[in-house]
Amino acid sequence: MTDETRAPGTTSGTSAALTARLADVQGPYFGEFGGRFVPEALIAALDEVETEYRKALGDPAFTDELARLHRDYVGRPSPLTEVQRFAAHAGGARVFLKREDLNHTGSHKINNVLGQALLVKRMGKKRLIAETGAGQHGVATATAAALMDLECVIYMGEEDTRRQALNVARMRLLGAEVIPVTIGSRTLKDAINEALRDWVANVETTHYLLGTVTGPHPFPEMVREFHRIIGEEARGQVLERTGRLPDAVAACVGGGSNALGIFNAFLDDDGVALFGFEAGGEGVETGRHAARFSGGAPGVLHGARSYLMQDDDGQTLPSHSVSAGLDYPSVGPAHSWLHDLGRATYEPVTDVEAMDAFRLLCRTEGIIPAIESAHALAGALRVGRAAEAEGRTGPDGLPYTILVNLSGRGDKDVATAARWFGLLDADAGEDLENKEGRA
C-alpha cells in the first residue's frame, strides 16, 4: 500500500532517491541518537523482540492478521476530514485532519498495540505490562489484552490517574490491573521506570508493550513500523483529494509516535515541511514545559540517547503540560535525528494556545480533540498564518495545504477542559468571555 500511492510528478524525493530512504532507516541508531542504554538483564529479551518483529513483518500470516484487525476491529482506514470553518482561522490555508481519533479506543495508539500484541502471541508470552500517561496507550493495551486473552498490568503516575480518572476506569473495565506510581514526579516518566523494573524481574514471562517511539532498540524502530500506516493512508488520501502532496504536516510530539507515524510517509518528499509541536506548558521561559528541543540537550533516559530535559548534573528535570500525554522529559530518538538533520521543525505550543485551538475545533467543526492533538491544531494555525504572512502558497497559486494528525479524541479531556474554561461554575459564561479575548 505504499509505492502506488506515491504520485508521479510531485516534488518527491529528488535528492533522497540517491541515498537510503529516511523512512526506512533501521535502529539501533538514528544518526547519533537511540541505542540500548538498559540493564544487561533486558538484552536477551530485546534481541528476541527484534528478531521476532523482523520475521513477523515478512510473514503474511502476521501481516494479514494485522490488516484484518485494522479493517474489522479498528475501523481503518481512518478518514481524512477537510475542516474549512477551522481553516478560516489559519491564514487561508486548506487544513485536512487525519482522523486517528475515530479509531477504536479513540487514538492512534491502537496501531502499535495490536502489532505488538500479535507479536507477543507469536513469542508465547502471557503477560503484558505498559506505561501510560494520558491513559490512551493504557486503554489500547488493556483492549488488546482482552481481545487476545493476555494478562495486563498498566503503570500510571498517580498524578495522571487523577487527571485521567475516566481512563483508569476504562482500563479496569477491560480487565487490566492499574498500578498508580507514587514515586518521583508521579507522571509518565516514573510509570516507565516502574514498568522497566517490573520487566527486569519478569522478562521471561512478560512483554513490555512500550507505547511510543522511545526506549531501547528495537522499540523506536518497531513502533514507527506499526504506525507508518497513518502516514501511508494520509498520503494517498490527500493526493486523491487535492491531486498533490500537502505543503506541511503537523503533529503533536510527546514521545512522538503519532508524529513519526504520519511524518514517515513524507520524510523523503523534500517539498513537504514537517512540524512537530511539543508541550510549551506555561511557556518555555517559565521552565514549566516539556519542550525538549527548546530547553533540553542530548542525554540518555529510558534506554535511548535523545534530546532530554536535564539539569547541569544530568538529573532529569520535571516536565509540565496540561496534556498528560505530552508530559515527558525526553523524546523518541528518530525525532532528535530529524531535528538535527533539519528535516523536521519542532516548536513549543503553550497550554493556552493548545486549549484555544481545542475550543476552536469544538466550536467550528463539532470535533472534540484530545488536548495532545490540540497542540498540533494550534501549531497548524500558526503554520497557516505564517504562510499567509510570508506570501507562501502551494504551486500555481493553489492554497497552502496543511495535513494535521488528529491523533486522539477528547472524551477523556472533558473534565480538564471544563475546569479550564470554567464550564462547571456559575460564572462559567463570564470566564469563557475572558478567555475568548486571547484566542
Place this chain on the structure above:
Amino acid sequence: MTVTATTPGSAATLARLRDEEGRPALVGYLPIGFPDVQRSVEALNTLVDHGVDMIELGLPYTDPVMDGPTIQAAAQQALDSGTRVRDLFPVVEAVASRGVPVLVMTYWNLVLRYGVDAFASDLAGAGGAGLITPDLIPDEAGRWIAASEAHGLDRVFLVAPSSTPERLALTARASRGFVYAASTMGVTGERTQVGARAEQLVADTRAAGAEHVCVGLGVSTGVQAAQVGRFADGVIVGSAFVRPLLGDAPWTDRLTALAAVTEDLASGVRSARAGSTGDSSTTSGETS
C-alpha cells in the same frame, strides 16, 4: 589499614583476599549524600571500620531503574539534600585514603553530562578504582572503555541470568577488575533467598573468561553472604546497609545499627569457605 598513596584496584584486592585469606570480599554499597554528604562519609567509614573490603559508592539519580524501593528512597533523600555529582570526588578521596578500593556505581547519563573523559580523569585523580555501570552495556561503552584505559580505571559491567553465552563472553572481555553477576532477575533489594541461578551464572561467567566474579542483588544477612561467598569472589550488599540508615532514629543509633549489620555480613564472608576446602576449585580454579 594503612593509608597508601595509591589504593589497589579491585582485582588486586580480590586476588589478595582469595590467595592470602582464602575468602571472598565483602563489597558495601551506599549512596553519597544520604542523608547528606558529611553523614554519608561517616556511614562509609563505619562500613570500612567493621569489615567491608571494597566500597561501591552510589551516585544518586532521578531515574534509577535497577534499584528497588530501599535504595530509591535513599537516592531521593540524597537529591533532596542537594547532593551534586561534583560532591562525589571528595568522598571518593576520603574513603580511598582508608586503603580500600572505591568503585562508583552510576547511571550513565550523569557521566555523559559531566563528560566521559573528565569524569574518568577526576575519578582517577581522587583515587577511585573505577565504575560500575548498571545501564551501560559493553556494546554502548566505546568512549568509557577508551577513557578507563587512559586513566587506569576498572570497568565493571553486569551479567544476568538471562545473558547468553555470547554476551557473557563479550562482557567478560570488556570488563576490567571484576564482573558483577546479578544473582536474580530483578532490581536491588533484600530477598529471603538468593537464587540458585547465581551459582550457575558465576560458573558460566568464569567459563566465559572472567577472572573475578562478584555477586549482587538480594544479599542481606551473614548466612546469605556465606552461601554466596562459597562460589563468588565477592559479595555485594546494598539495601541491607541502606535500611538501618533510613528513618528518624538519632544518627549515632543508626550508625550503631549499620555497624552491627556490617559485622554480621563480614563474619559471613569470613566463614564462607571455612571447612570446605574441597570446594575451592570452584572458586579459585579458573584464575591465572
